[in-house]
Amino acid sequence: MNTQKTTDLREFKNILKKHGLKATPQRIAVHETMMKLGHACADMVVDEINSSGTTSVTAASVYNILSQLALLGVYGHRLSANNKMYFDVNTFKHVHMYDCENHVYRDVVDNDLMTMVSEHLGRKKFRGYSIKDIDIQIIVHPTRRKAPKA
Amino acid sequence: MNTQKTTDLREFKNILKKHGLKATPQRIAVHETMMKLGHACADMVVDEINSSGTTSVTAASVYNILSQLALLGVYGHRLSANNKMYFDVNTFKHVHMYDCENHVYRDVVDNDLMTMVSEHLGRKKFRGYSIKDIDIQIIVHPTRRKAPKA
DNA sequence: GTGATTGCAAATTTTTTGCAAGATA
């Protein structure tokens, strides 16, 4: 279970160094974009970087970079209902709110809930398995007011 | 939020009829397989059906059938960490246990937990959104000792 | 300098689509 956070660029470079990874412009750009977007999938990051004009990346590199960082635990990651891998700069223990119409994630900080659930589940035994993580997602949809849809 | 269950074949046919869908051998086979497997993704269903010899289906049809049934709320569905859509015959409100090594889902019936979380979240307000569902997943990995596995 | 990293294009994997042939009510 991951409980770290990496929002500072300097710290990010330290993490890269610590893992023997080079601080390439692409990696920096990806991380800056992730810090800006919060939750994003590869194509969003690619577009954001390439439209900013400062750095240029290919999709393949972004996929590699994001996966690698997720593997190191620097990012969280999850598959959304629209079949894309979303990465999350914030690896604090938190709940996700997922807008299933617009495919947007938002963090919900609710320590009471996390604690409550963790403690409840900690009391249970799952024969042959160890709990690695607990994932809580609140699936929401925008409260429409005008245009009640077809 | 879905709270129904469809494990009976007769009831399944009624549901099809109710929605104006025909009780084709393929749909029956898919549902029987889903009842047998509990949680499965399209390719698992295809293999299971085609290896049983009784009925034959193509992948495209299984994808269509499963998606359609999920849309009707007959099945639940979720994307797993190995990037495949898993369907779930059981649409009772329940928690999922996900073995992230073998990519296997199991239902965990824990009404206390569901109630606790629902009540807790019901008290919160999410501006502009309505809660559609609450998804709790316990990500586990096998406690290697004597190879639990299937 | 040298090994890590990127870019590029092609390959893989999962899922979807269009349309003709076939089955169901």
Next chain:
DNA sequence: TATCTTGCAAAAAATTTGCAATCAC
């Protein structure tokens, strides 16, 4: 019979891979 469904093959969409060129250290 009229329509819904399936099968087939090709198309899409997301992600991965192989390898040469390039860059960070």
